[in-house]
Amino acid sequence: MLDLPVWFEIGSFVFLGLLLLGDLLIVARRPHLPSMKESTVWVIFYVGLALLFGLAMLAFAGGQAAGEFYAGWLTEYSLSVDNLFVFVIIMARFSVPRDYQQKVLMVGIIIALVLRGIFILAGAALIVRFSWLFYIFGAFLIYTAIKLAKQQGEEEEFEENALIRRMRKVLPISEDYDGAKVHTTVDGKRMWTPMIIVFLAIGSTDLLFALDSIPAIFGLTREAFIVFTANIFALMGLRQLYFLLGGLLERLIYLSLGLSAILGFIGIKLILEAMHENSLPFINGGEPIEWAPTIPIWLSLTVIIGVMALAVVASLLKARNDPEAAAQLRGGDADPEDVAIKEPGDLTGPPAETDVREAEISESGDPLRRSGADEGSAGSAR
Numbered sequence: 001m002l003d004l005p006v007w008f009e010i011g012s013f014v015f016l017g018l019l020l021l022g023d024l025l026i027v028a029r030r031p032h033l034p035s036m037k038e039s040t041v042w043v044i045f046y047v048g049l050a051l052l053f054g055l056a057m058l059a060f061a062g063g064q065a066a067g068e069f070y071a072g073w074l075t076e077y078s079l080s081v082d083n084l085f086v087f088v089i090i091m092a093r094f095s096v097p098r099d100y101q102q103k104v105l106m107v108g109i110i111i112a113l114v115l116r117g118i119f120i121l122a123g124a125a126l127i128v129r130f131s132w133l134f135y136i137f138g139a140f141l142i143y144t145a146i147k148l149a150k151q152q153g154e155e156e157e158f159e160e161n162a163l164i165r166r167m168r169k170v171l172p173i174s175e176d177y178d179g180a181k182v183h184t185t186v187d188g189k190r191m192w193t194p195m196i197i198v199f200l201a202i203g204s205t206d207l208l209f210a211l212d213s214i215p216a217i218f219g220l221t222r223e224a225f226i227v228f229t230a231n232i233f234a235l236m237g238l239r240q241l242y243f244l245l246g247g248l249l250e251r252l253i254y255l256s257l258g259l260s261a262i263l264g265f266i267g268i269k270l271i272l273e274a275m276h277e278n279s280l281p282f283i284n285g286g287e288p289i290e291w292a293p294t295i296p297i298w299l300s301l302t303v304i305i306g307v308m309a310l311a312v313v314a315s316l317l318k319a320r321n322d323p324e325a326a327a328q329l330r331g332g333d334a335d336p337e338d339v340a341i342k343e344p345g346d347l348t349g350p351p352a353e354t355d356v357r358e359a360e361i362s363e364s365g366d367p368l369r370r371s372g373a374d375e376g377s378a379g380s381a382r
Contacts, residue, residue, distance in 0.1 A: 258311025
């Protein structure tokens, strides 16, 4: 059981809440396209805060708690980077003005925090009462790992779900964006802007991502405080990371394989823990399985860091030595030039493609109808 001073827990949430509020106010008052320097400074700031928080956990709660925080934060951060691929696709699909992509990301992060907070509270309460849930969590993570591995090389895309398609029919939506507003006035009539559909797309995608991330981190720690703070730190630097990485995202071709290995490892760890604390009557007569090993947190942390480092290095080497094959592995048919690192913030595709998209918008003025014309099935494919 985590034994932290009450003032430390309360102070942590107050500090993180104020930090999130300040970040939100900056985006609301000065929407713009961040430079590489600005994005780098903010990413280093948030990563530094996470490292310092881990040291504070070490001082107040010991090495086990600090190790669990670092392992959880790195896992959630890695999953968040993978989520950026879908965010990039959503931004391009709905032709979101580049100066207002920060606000979209910030709203997405807030939605993710709320959803994950609910899942964390529910998960913590259920695990205390039903330890056998680790069997289900573990099996789900192994299934997700296999699915991710099989999807390597397939093109990532976003497909509108039933909620978004329904909202298109129900809500009066204007043809054009009005800055970052969700409401506008057209010919004296109040209407929603396409931005509301973008927010719905980001929010529903966040919900699907939470189904992967929460079981994964509960496989590393059962402490709700560590789970929640690790998620906050992983998500708070995501907005700046989106603009910092830019076209580099396309070069992380083995990221899905790395995440697949990590999720598979955590899934096995969860099942072993469930076996070690078994209470199901049809397994070993309801008695704990003594031979089931317990994987220490230092080993989990080593595996997570090692796998992600290997995936990133292998991806960059592959993209550098064979850019055409790298594009195919990432699921695209682009020329080698298309997988080169773009300028910071150039997240909607190669320059020529962006020019064509902007020309289409100016001609038709209707990004939503164009983006939804060929939708067939619900959900999002990672």
